[in-house]
């Protein structure tokens with residue numbers, strides 16, 4: 158008989174059993190935005206460049222940064238850093254010191270003379286940009302990189318806007334500003350400084366001559382307090398004061414200075430005056446913690462000997478000739494309104510008091526100059542009105558920065574410049590806007606397996622000692638040393654951004670994760686849908702998706 | 706070395722541990738499997754998930770069968786083939802215990818892997834002598850009233866060349882221990898804690914987190930004992946209270962605060978003893 162003997166040993170592989178059929182949900186690799194990225198006004202791909210820092214690939218970090226912001230050494234110093242407020246790590250211990258890291262990379266680029274990568278092939282159109290502040294310069298950079306020719310008009314002698322004539326060098330050294338502006342100019346930009354676009358004719362000529370126009374003239378007209386007689390020599394506008402001191406001139410003023418206002422400009426005036434040996438008090442309507450200036454600025458100002466008198470209002474000023482000024486003040490209850498810049502105040506009876514001074518510097522905010530623009534463009538509440546594409550009421554004329562928003566931040570202005578470039582390109586290439594795509598949910602802390610992120614203290618910003626600060630315009634905040642920058646970068650969760658740690662691969666009990674083309678793929682033949690890969694992912698780069 | 710398509714529950718870290726153990730041992734390995742979840746994962750006739758020969762034996766006899774296999778291989782001059790046992794806690798602490806004890810006494814050249822899921826799990830979750838105090842199982846629904854046996858200490862008392870505990874939540878440590886064991890001759894035993902998803906009452910994605918908590922709380926300390934004398938504790942501290950481990954598992958849901966405190970004290974005692982031995986050896 159030739160009957161086959163039944164094998165008692167195994168001769169088949171379990172791979173014939175497709176256990177994927179057990180599954181209800183399948184993991185998917187996604188690339189969701191990090192919350193810091195969503196909060197950043199230039200959408201700065203923070204997780205990506207911090208990972209490059211972690212890998213000590215500093216030039217790559219810089220290249221990622223400049224995709225969205227050609228001024229990392231500037232934002233790395235003075236950005237209001239909304240990214241840090243939204244950082245997921247803040248829920249474990251403290252947020253990543255994103256701004257410090259940004260400065261670290263920005264400074265490396267300057268020190269090493271890194272140049273921008275090649276621009277795209279030249280396009281035929283030339284774009285006019287009016288205003289060489291942050292919004293205008295950012296737009297110039299992005300448009301030039303797209304291959305457009307750019308002509309940049311500014312009424313000042315040098316470019317930079319508030320960055321040059323407003324923000325003092327102890328916060329933003331001029332050589333840093335110069336280096337980052339020069340790098341943009343090296344891309345080949347036709348710069349027309351000392352050229353004011355002031356009349357309607359100037360504006361009409363621009364429209365006729367250029368394919369598109371971007372208006373970014375900022376907000377340089379000071380708001381005025383009815384309590385002050387601005388014709389008196391003892392009243393100075395903050396912009397005038399800062400412009401003079403930043404250009405090396407000494408503003409004409411007495412020994413006792415009272416600064417009125419609670420924003421960045423007020424802090425800059427007060428700290429500048431301290432450096433000139435003056436006795437300085439700041440009075441503002443808001444209570445200390447509600448002041449619009451960045452908290453660090455307020456604390457640094459007080460460290461430097463500025464007296465803060467918060468929650469008060471100036472009622473009147475008496476000029477007592479040789480005895481100087483007497484400021485009549487009262488305490489107030491301050492309530493912020495829905496919009497930035499809106500508020501209501503109630504004086505508290507019986508809290509009246511006086512302050513002696515020689516000079517008053519008013520720093521209560523600035524409005525755009527729309528006197529001629531409003532004949533051509535729609536305006537609303539003192540700002541030029543733009544639509545979602547940043548286009549004004551005239552087709553082909555775009556606007557951004559302080560001219561169109563009450564969000565008065567440098568990085569917001571950079572963001573406007575970036576988006577204006579994109580929208581101008583779309584307008585000229587007649588392509589549709591991508592604004593119809595639904596915004597993606599940011600990675601939340603519960604998507605991060607924090608076990609893989611051991612507790613580590615946030616890098617500490619080191620400062621020049623107060624005594625030295627009071628007599629010098631040198632930079633106050635010191636750079637982060639390289640080893641600390643590296644350690645800080647390692648604290649980042651890398652939210653939504655796979656670090657190729659292999660956890661998903663290593664923790665799959667079913668060998669259903671495959672390494673492929675430098676990444677990973679889920680083999681749905683065998684994935685049983687347990688979700689261990691997702692659970693053990695330290696970055697939130699993989700999520701479960703229901704199937705049936 | 707482990708193939709997809711095996712029968713482990715979704716998210717089971719027994720399969721995961723097996724995967725990394727086999728990859729570390731390499732192809733020159735033969736296994737004896739006692740009836741257990743591990744044996745089911747190996748595959749049912751005619752399919753195998755393992756790329757090495759596996760002999761499925763009875764629950765009582767895995768260590769004896771492995772002794773025989775070892776001698777047969779030695780006779781054929783295959784001293785370099787590693788013989789391993791893969792068994793559950795029931796097949797180790799209870800039913801296969803006598804065969805194991807004698808094999809260790811003879812110092813048979815094999816690595817014995819005990820996948821300790823603290824109960825007879827593939828048969829529906831009955832208690833074993835590895836089930837911890839107060840844990841609820843199919844046969845102790847109100848909670849087990851006796852403590853877990855300490856297998857590693859029993860093995861140390863045999864003066865076994867190498868005994869270690871390991872965890873899939875600490876893969877690098879697990880791999881290191883397997884490599885170390887492979888380099889030693891005589892009987893070696895590695896006990897891997899396997900949080901059982903249905904048996905312990907855990908969601909499918911929680912086995913690694915639970916295994917990690919077992920280590921972090923000191924419930925299942927990672928340590929090694931050489932020749933029954935030299936103790937090495939692989940972790941320096943416990944970072945969390947035992948409560949954190951107990952609270953996530955359904956099998957401990959009925960525990961009172963006092964019960965949890967009692968378990969904490971037991972864990973503290975065990976930890977102190979281990980720490981002392983590790984410091985003095």
Ligand SMILES: Cc1cc2nc3c(=O)[nH]c(=O)nc-3n(C[C@H](O)[C@H](O)[C@H](O)COP(=O)(O)OP(=O)(O)OC[C@H]3O[C@@H](n4cnc5c(N)ncnc54)[C@H](O)[C@@H]3O)c2cc1C
Nearest residue numbers: 288290291292312318319354375421422558559565566567
């Ligand atoms: C003192 C001070 C400190 C500040 N500190 C901070 C800070 O720390 N962090 C922060 O985020 N923000 C800060 N801000 C706010 C921030 O600087 C502004 O939001 C930002 O500069 C706006 O950029 P912009 O390009 O719109 O305008 P601007 O910076 O005002 O630039 C406008 C440019 O246009 C030019 N221009 C104007 N009119 C014409 C014209 N008709 N023709 C040609 N050119 C013209 C101007 O000369 C200027 O160069 C500060 C502001 C001030 C005033």
Ligand SMILES: Cc1ncc(C[n+]2csc(CCOP(=O)(O)OP(=O)(O)O)c2C)c(N)n1
Nearest residue numbers: 740741742764793794795796824825826827
């Ligand atoms: C002597 C004997 N009693 C009972 C059984 C049935 N049986 C097969 S596997 C098993 C449970 C084994 O438990 P354990 O060793 O802990 O492995 P687990 O299934 O938990 O992985 C039992 C009771 C058997 N095979 N032999």
Ligand code: SF4
Nearest residue numbers: 197201232236240256
């Ligand atoms: S630009 Fe500002 S918001 Fe953006 S990453 Fe840098 S510090 Fe953060």
Ligand code: SF4
Nearest residue numbers: 193244245649650652
């Ligand atoms: S942890 Fe890193 S990626 Fe995540 S929000 Fe913070 S800075 Fe961004």
Ligand code: SF4
Nearest residue numbers: 655656658659661694
């Ligand atoms: S576990 Fe690691 S490798 Fe896998 S997706 Fe997350 S970060 Fe990437």
Ligand SMILES: [Mg+2]
Nearest residue numbers: 793794824826
């Ligand atoms: Mg068991």
